[in-house]
Amino acid sequence: MADTYNYPAEIERDEDGRYVVAFPDFGWGATDGATRDEALVEARDLLRELIATTIREGMGLPEPSRAGKRRPLVVPPVQIALKAALYEAYRGAGVSQRHLARELDVAESEIRRMLNPEHSTKVATIDRALRRLGKRVTVTVGEVA
Structure with a gap:
């Protein structure tokens, strides 16, 4: 990933x-x-x-x-970068949406929305899911090129 x-x-x-x-x-x-x-x-x-x-x-x-x-x-917009990280972590974990929903104690429909690149998802929600999948979010701020 x-x-x-x-x-x-x-x-x-x-x-x-x-x-x-x-x-x-x-x-x-x-x-x-x-x-x-x-x-x-x-x-x-x-x-x-x-x-x-x-x-x-x-x-x-x-x-x-x-x-x-x-x-x-x-550099892509932050929201799509986070969605990409979640998507890749989810694919790499090899778990079902149902399993991840149970792990996060949310409805399976919420997992579908989280993985949908068109749906806005709170950063804290993505961060929580990534942690459950064994990943963490870090932020780097740099100069505008």
Whole structure:
């Protein structure tokens, strides 16, 4: 399981001069912007959708490859990163939703909502579930690139 959901983006200029951003670790999807900065803002939204779609399809999230000078790291929104961590921990634990619901003393429908990337879940709730699955949340704050 990845311990980060920050992914490197490849940025190229197209024939119209727009900046096109893609995430090679996912192998699909692209976005663009008139400026590099605008393209990277759009890339954050794209990364959120790539992660959410992967979760909805029941697939494993790819390990993030290395960032570099020409491959800046894009940080997804906090909520989707937490959902991704919970999803990966749940998949790795090999337990049923029913089992996890019993462990957390909640309804099974609550587990489905927690694993749904479109449903907003409180951070404390995700943290509690991750701890039950043997994981913990840590926070790192860095400078804006």
